[in-house]
Amino acid sequence: MLNTDKGIYIHIPFCASKCAYCDFVSYAGRDSLIESYFEALFRQIELFPYDWAVNTVYFGGGTPSYVDARLISETLEKTARRFTLARDCEISLEANPNSLSPKKLEIYKKAGINRISIGAQSMDDDILRLIGRAHRRSDTVKAAENVLKAGFDNFNLDLMFSLPKQTAADFEDTLKAAADLGVPHISCYSLTLEENTPIYRLYEDGTYSQDDEIDRQMYRAALEILASYGLRRYEISNFALPGRECRHNTDCWDFCSYAGFGAAACSFIRNTRLETTGDIGEFIRTFTEGAGEWDAASTAYEETAGELAEDYIMLALRKASGLNESDFSARFGEDFRKMYTDIIRETVSEGLAEEVGGFYRLTDRGFDLAGYVTKKFL
Numbered sequence: 001m002l003n004t005d006k007g008i009y010i011h012i013p014f015c016a017s018k019c020a021y022c023d024f025v026s027y028a029g030r031d032s033l034i035e036s037y038f039e040a041l042f043r044q045i046e047l048f049p050y051d052w053a054v055n056t057v058y059f060g061g062g063t064p065s066y067v068d069a070r071l072i073s074e075t076l077e078k079t080a081r082r083f084t085l086a087r088d089c090e091i092s093l094e095a096n097p098n099s100l101s102p103k104k105l106e107i108y109k110k111a112g113i114n115r116i117s118i119g120a121q122s123m124d125d126d127i128l129r130l131i132g133r134a135h136r137r138s139d140t141v142k143a144a145e146n147v148l149k150a151g152f153d154n155f156n157l158d159l160m161f162s163l164p165k166q167t168a169a170d171f172e173d174t175l176k177a178a179a180d181l182g183v184p185h186i187s188c189y190s191l192t193l194e195e196n197t198p199i200y201r202l203y204e205d206g207t208y209s210q211d212d213e214i215d216r217q218m219y220r221a222a223l224e225i226l227a228s229y230g231l232r233r234y235e236i237s238n239f240a241l242p243g244r245e246c247r248h249n250t251d252c253w254d255f256c257s258y259a260g261f262g263a264a265a266c267s268f269i270r271n272t273r274l275e276t277t278g279d280i281g282e283f284i285r286t287f288t289e290g291a292g293e294w295d296a297a298s299t300a301y302e303e304t305a306g307e308l309a310e311d312y313i314m315l316a317l318r319k320a321s322g323l324n325e326s327d328f329s330a331r332f333g334e335d336f337r338k339m340y341t342d343i344i345r346e347t348v349s350e351g352l353a354e355e356v357g358g359f360y361r362l363t364d365r366g367f368d369l370a371g372y373v374t375k376k377f378l
């Protein structure tokens with residue numbers, strides 16, 4: 001059966017300071033714009049032209065927990081007025097450990113937020129300092145305790161690996177310390193080097209390098225250690241207790257439509273991908289100077305059938321469950337096995353993929369070489 005679930009993403013682009021690896025659209029030291037940004041955001045939400053029932057709302061950033069919690073409540077109220085939120089709607093909010101006070105958690109809870117995602121990144125204070133994070137290990141421990149005390153049983157910790165000066169043993173310590181907090185979901189991402197960031201300059205002058213073999217060793221440690229806590233991999237970078245998988249992200253990997261609001265937010269609506277300007281000044285001007293359309297500050301691109309199929313494959317292969325062959329046929333009117341006979345045969349015989357019950361999925365070895373396998377289909 002085709003999945004027709006829809007989601008909402010809301011981008012809050014403010015942070016206390018800029019991390020050394022960060023290339024996201026996020027601003028530090030622009031607090032004077034916060035109120036006008038939210039006014040523009042409310043206007044953009046009101047202008048959305050479709051009557052959607054949605055299953056998930058996701059506040060991402062930036063650091064949504066950095067701004068006054070009242071603004072998050074108001075945004076959620078406006079969203080609930082413009083959309084029909086499912087009774088069991090998953091409503092997530094990204095937070096940094098040092099801006100997640102018990103008072104804010106109380107306000108979030110009252111507003112209807114039911115999932116908190118904490119940007120822990122590492123449990124090693126020296127590494128946190130090196131990558132320019134504003135918090136320390138003790139802040140993450142406190143934040144997790146506060147989240148549980150406030151009654152959120154659905155929460156995530158984000159971790160990173162292949163960080164400067166990080167050894168495999170350091171990352172194993174981080175994994176265990178994070179899992180020991182009783183967290184039901186952990187995301188683990190290898191550091192992506194982005195140009196024009198302070199970390200990239202360390203890489204350029206040779207102070208820091210990434211080693212593929214150590215990177216894979218760290219990834220395999222995550223798989224093993226998190227499994228011992230009952231956190232199973234359900235997507236290449238995401239691990240959860242059964243029933244605690246992030247629905248918002250799962251819907252995106254399942255090719256569902258989502259609408260994004262705020263500067264730099266992306267949307268995927270009926271074959272069209274939209275991206276709102278990342279220029280916060282332009283975003284505010286557009287929606288406070290009487291814009292008549294919700295996508296007035298966006299660029300839109302309608303994908304061809306071939307591009308859609310490639311996106312679908314790329315996303316499906318990220319999931320542990322893999323690509324649903326009958327869903328592919330229903331969406332694209334093509335038989336996946338016939339279209340890609342040679343690639344399927346080759347990857348299965350190399351031990352990179354397997355076909356199980358109508359699904360084509362990567363093996364453990366395939367996940368290690370996911371980029372290589374995916375490229376074959378593009």
Ligand code: SF4
Nearest residue numbers: 015018019022026062
């Ligand atoms: S908190 Fe997140 S969004 Fe903000 S600067 Fe750091 S990495 Fe970027």
